[in-house]
Amino acid sequence: MEFPLSFFAFxxxxxxxxxxxxxxxxxxxxxxxxxxxxxxxxxxxxxxALVVGFTGNRDILKSWPVVLFLLYFQTVLLxxxxxxxxxxxxxxxxxHLGLLIALGAAYWGAPDxxxxxxxxxxxxVVTEAFTMDGTKKQLPYEIILKDFVLHTDENGVxxxxxxDLLIDQMQVTLKVNHPYQRxxxxxxxxxxxxxxxxxxxxxxxxxxxKQPWRYLILLGIIMMIAGAFLLFIKGPVRRKESKQxxx
Numbered sequence: 001m002e003f004p005l006s007f008f009a010f011x012x013x014x015x016x017x018x019x020x021x022x023x024x025x026x027x028x029x030x031x032x033x034x035x036x037x038x039x040x041x042x043x044x045x046x047x048x049a050l051v052v053g054f055t056g057n058r059d060i061l062k063s064w065p066v067v068l069f070l071l072y073f074q075t076v077l078l079x080x081x082x083x084x085x086x087x088x089x090x091x092x093x094x095x096h097l098g099l100l101i102a103l104g105a106a107y108w109g110a111p112d113x114x115x116x117x118x119x120x121x122x123x124x125v126v127t128e129a130f131t132m133d134g135t136k137k138q139l140p141y142e143i144i145l146k147d148f149v150l151h152t153d154e155n156g157v158x159x160x161x162x163x164d165l166l167i168d169q170m171q172v173t174l175k176v177n178h179p180y181q182r183x184x185x186x187x188x189x190x191x192x193x194x195x196x197x198x199x200x201x202x203x204x205x206x207x208x209x210k211q212p213w214r215y216l217i218l219l220g221i222i223m224m225i226a227g228a229f230l231l232f233i234k235g236p237v238r239r240k241e242s243k244q245x246x247x
Contacts, residue, residue, distance in 0.1 A: 002059075003067045009111040017108045020071075024078050033079045041076045044069060061110075070107055074100060091234060095227025102220025109213025116208040117191065120145040120165060122201070129208060141168035148193060148201035163190055163204045174206065185214045 008016065048066060052058060060066055077100045084093040116129035116137055126143045128136055147164040162175040167188070172180045174190035181187050192205040211217075 003062045003064055005062065005111045007111075013108050013111050017104070020075075021078070024075055025082065028079055028082050031079060033076065033083065038076055038080065041073045045073050070103075074104055074107065077103070091227055091230040093227075094223055095231060098220045098223025098225075098227055100220070101223065102217050105213040105216035105220060109211065109216070112212050114208075114210040116210070118143055118206040118208060119203050120163065120206055121203045122146075122148070143167055143206065145204060146171075148204055150193070150201060161190075161193060163193070163206075165206075174204075184218070185212050186210050 048060075048069070052060065061070075077096060081093055081096050081100055084096065114137075115132055117132070118126060118129045118139070120126050120143050122145045124144065127139050127141075129139050130136055144166040145163060146166055149160075149162050149164070150158060151160040153159045160175070162173055165172045165174060167180070167182070172188075174180055174188065176190055179187045179189045187209050189207040189209070190204060191207040194202045194204065
């Protein structure tokens with residue numbers, strides 16, 4: 001059974017996130033976090049990551065068992081961060097908190113991710129897009145198809161095609177596998193074109209992917225890298241200090 005992502009879109013996902021954090025913080029002293037619990041959570045998380053990575057099937061991330069396990073994994077990770085915070089292991093906290101923020105932003109922000117399709121018509125101003133289920137959305141900018149270039153091989157099979165566009169009065173060229181990053185959270189891809197056009201391609205289809213929580217994912221990655229770097233730099237010093245204390 002597929003998890004109903006759209007139902008948990010903003011602001012419900014943000015409310016549930018705050019409640020979850022408050023509950024874990026409140027009950028942290030009553031939960032015994034053993035090494036077996038932590039190890040099992042890591043192993044199952046790695047298995048899911050490997051399955052998705054090797055098969056490319058991201059649909060399993062929308063299944064109820066995987067969604068619930070990822071919440072369990074984040075709970076364990078948050079408890080680990082809180083335990084590190086209580087012992088003032090700041091480099092450890094920075095590294096693991098970064099992982100929690102990056103994973104949590106992708107998890108809790110998934111309902112807010114939007115995939116829109118736009119049919120850009122030659123020399124016409126387009127300001128409307130459609131979701132995958134056909135719902136109409138108003139764009140905050142204009143898209144105009146100025147030109148479309150199509151190259152075919154000797155068998156007539158398309159080998160390269162690109163769209164020259166005006167996006168909010170800015171000249172943009174879209175190619176397959178060469179998207180346009182309007183901002184860090186919004187990317188435009190060239191998806192398809194007018195296959196029935198003979199001498200002149202009349203329109204092309206643009207796919208817009210919006211990920212508003214992507215900024216938090218970037219923040220989490222930066223924190224992970226910084227924490228790992230500090231652990232690497234300060235780790236040997238910490239071990240020497242502990243040996244001196246023992247002696």
